[in-house]
Amino acid sequence: MNRFDGRTALVTGAGSGIGFEMARQLLAEGGRVYAGDLVPDGCPPGAVALSMDVTDEQSIAAGVRQVIEESGRIDILCSNAGTGSTTDPVSCTAEEWDRVFAVNARGVFLCAKYVLPHMLAQGHGAIVNTASVAGLVGLKDRTSYCASKGAVVAFTKQVAMQYAGTGVRCNCICPGTVDSPWVGRLLDQAEDPVAARAHLVARQPMGRLGTSEEIAQAALYLASDAAAFITGTELVIDGGLVAG
Numbered sequence: 001m002n003r004f005d006g007r008t009a010l011v012t013g014a015g016s017g018i019g020f021e022m023a024r025q026l027l028a029e030g031g032r033v034y035a036g037d038l039v040p041d042g043c044p045p046g047a048v049a050l051s052m053d054v055t056d057e058q059s060i061a062a063g064v065r066q067v068i069e070e071s072g073r074i075d076i077l078c079s080n081a082g083t084g085s086t087t088d089p090v091s092c093t094a095e096e097w098d099r100v101f102a103v104n105a106r107g108v109f110l111c112a113k114y115v116l117p118h119m120l121a122q123g124h125g126a127i128v129n130t131a132s133v134a135g136l137v138g139l140k141d142r143t144s145y146c147a148s149k150g151a152v153v154a155f156t157k158q159v160a161m162q163y164a165g166t167g168v169r170c171n172c173i174c175p176g177t178v179d180s181p182w183v184g185r186l187l188d189q190a191e192d193p194v195a196a197r198a199h200l201v202a203r204q205p206m207g208r209l210g211t212s213e214e215i216a217q218a219a220l221y222l223a224s225d226a227a228a229f230i231t232g233t234e235l236v237i238d239g240g241l242v243a244g
């Protein structure tokens with residue numbers, strides 16, 4: 001018996017990194033997985049790849065419609081698609097703020113908006129939003145990113161309270177620094193990528209970055225029945241980064 005036998009999941013941002021791992025592990029544990037991404041070619045084999053842009057309401061509506069038409073249900077939503085920014089409050093433009101919020105905050109809201117009616121009708125469902133430690137503490141040069149991830153944490157709690165007792169739970173994960181393609185791209189852009197990586201590792205209490213596999217495992221716990229009494233929480237997975 002697998003944890004996700006008979007369960008249908010939608011994972012956004014499943015074409016790379018953490019979302020890819022969420023989708024891969026859900027599949028490995030018996031789930032039927034719809035993998036949404038701007039670039040769906042990278043989604044794990046075995047998943048139904050959906051071309052989805054979480055900034056586009058019609059695209060989300062169409063994706064959820066397809067899940068329901070084909071599977072008749074949706075048990076798990078991993079709202080994981082995200083984007084970054086590296087500006088301070090003065091250099092961050094209104095456009096940059098809006099671009100980041102459109103994916104990280106508005107996208108998470110819209111995915112929940114379209115999935116929740118089905119979960120409520122079923123009387124069963126688990127939403128796991130990908131926030132970040134950046135939603136809990138202030139990080140230098142991450143103005144719109146921190147604010148958007150803080151919005152994800154607050155939205156998660158609001159949804160949890162709205163529907164506590166209906167069988168629908170909503171939680172979020174707050175990864176620290178994870179060795180995903182995203183961080184790889186950031187390091188590649190650094191003047192000295194080796195020194196930049198060493199700096200990231202040096203600030204880790206455990207002396208290493210996290211892996212996408214480790215983050216996905218935590219998300220799957222929150223999505224599983226083992227977390228039946230957990231709603232409205234933020235699970236920090238950061239190797240101790242923000243504990244000190």
Ligand SMILES: NC(=O)c1ccc[n+]([C@@H]2O[C@H](COP(=O)([O-])OP(=O)(O)OC[C@H]3O[C@@H](n4cnc5c(N)ncnc54)[C@H](O)[C@@H]3O)[C@@H](O)[C@H]2O)c1
Nearest residue numbers: 013015016017018038053054081082132175177178180182
């Ligand atoms: N990597 C880290 O250190 C880290 C830390 C904390 C939180 N996170 C969060 O984890 C999530 C996944 O990050 P990752 O490191 O796996 O990044 P990644 O770049 O490897 O993967 C992100 C995926 O999201 C997709 N995506 C981006 N915009 C989209 C949109 N508008 N619609 C649909 N898909 C879109 C991309 O195509 C990509 O496949 C993000 O929400 C990120 O903020 C990452």
